[in-house]
Amino acid sequence: MPNILVLGGTLEATRLVDALARAQLPTTLSYAGRVARPKPQPVAVRVGGFGGADGLARYLRAQNITHLVDATHPFAATISTNAIRAAQLAGTNLLALTRPPWTACAGDQWSHVPDIPAAVQALAGPARNVMLALGRMHLAAFAAQPQHRYLLRLVDAPQTPPPLPDHHILLERGPFDADTDAALMQAHDITLIVAKNAGGTGAQAKLIAARKLRIPVIMIDRPPIPARAQVHDIANVLDWITA
Ligand code: 3Y8
Ligand code: NAP
Numbered sequence: 003m004p005n006i007l008v009l010g011g012t013l014e015a016t017r018l019v020d021a022l023a024r025a026q027l028p029t030t031l032s033y034a035g036r037v038a039r040p041k042p043q044p045v046a047v048r049v050g051g052f053g054g055a056d057g058l059a060r061y062l063r064a065q066n067i068t069h070l071v072d073a074t075h076p077f078a079a080t081i082s083t084n085a086i087r088a089a090q091l092a093g094t095n096l097l098a099l100t101r102p103p104w105t106a107c108a109g110d111q112w113s114h115v116p117d118i119p120a121a122v123q124a125l126a127g128p129a130r131n132v133m134l135a136l137g138r139m140h141l142a143a144f145a146a147q148p149q150h151r152y153l154l155r156l157v158d159a160p161q162t163p164p165p166l167p168d169h170h171i172l173l174e175r176g177p178f179d180a181d182t183d184a185a186l187m188q189a190h191d192i193t194l195i196v197a198k199n200a201g202g203t204g205a206q207a208k209l210i211a212a213r214k215l216r217i218p219v220i221m222i223d224r225p226p227i228p229a230r231a232q233v234h235d236i237a238n239v240l241d242w243i244t245a
Pocket of ligand 1: 011014040158203
């Protein structure tokens with residue numbers, strides 16, 4: 003009988019554990035503990051770091067995990083790199099469930115930047131109404147561009163006010179809806195959006211809204227992750243587990 007550990011935090015991870023629960027396959031979903039109230043799940047959930055790759059390898063051995071699925075967000079490069087090393091150390095099968103990056107289509111006005119610092123630099127210039135749809139972990143970097151009025155969409159209220167003199171905080175967790183995002187952008191007269199190339203559908207609403215409203219987007223490319231076996235579909239993960 004397989005014993006599965008899913009590294010989660012994405013819509014695809016949620017859909018995967020729903021399918022694993024329906025198939026009655028023993029599964030644990032793992033969260034880092036980034037938000038106060040992670041979404042309830044139909045499988046066992048563990049919350050918190052493992053203590054690096056060695057800590058994750060120890061967990062894999064101690065829990066007799068037979069299959070490790072990395073279904074984390076493409077910007078969660080550290081845990082994904084640790085998972086590759088830990089699976090090697092523990093001799094555990096590893097498969098990543100990933101989403102293809104978004105690509106611009108007709109009507110999109112995207113400019114690509116390689117990382118968060120480059121997105122900050124791209125904001126140099128006169129004050130604008132900017133929607134920072136990046137969550138809470140990287141807000142401090144944007145203090146280098148204090149001239150803008152920032153719309154911040156966060157899962158939890160920050161412990162300390164962000165170091166941005168002119169900001170409005172919206173507490174909301176995705177998945178989001180394009181019409182709601184368009185109305186939000188119009189209400190705040192947004193003229194520029196900063197987004198991570200998360201892929202998938204959970205965060206895509208803002209891009210559909212931006213296309214409709216013809217708002218330019220600064221698109222942050224994904225950080226590099228070492229090569230590992232990966233699929234984009236849950237069915238392929240189930241086939242891999244039950245093979
Ligand atoms: C803790 C666990 C599900 C999962 C839903 C997805 C979609 C909705 C859209 C915007 C973009 C952002 C952010 C976002 C989305 C999904 C997915 C996704 C982006 C939860 C969750 C956890 C987190 C962590 C959180 C980060 C933040 C990033 C907000 C659960 C709700 C901006 C990424 O306050 C904080 O510290 C938040 C931290 C990491 C990025 C950041 O840098 O701040 N996600 N998000 C996970 C853990 O502890 O391991 O409760 O569901 C999950 C989801 N958030 O099943 O429905 O699949 O990506 N999450 C980004 O893409 O840019 C919001 O506002 O448009
Ligand atoms: P990260 O930078 O890659 O990881 C930093 C450390 O957090 C890891 O070394 C690990 O600690 C711990 N960690 C990360 N994900 C974990 C998980 N699923 N289970 C247990 N420990 C985990 O990760 P991150 O970018 O902070 O993302 C954290 C979580 O939020 C992930 O689950 C990710 O899927 C989710 N998320 C992130 C984003 C984003 O934009 N980064 C967006 C949506 C969802 P130890 O070294 O102690 O093991």
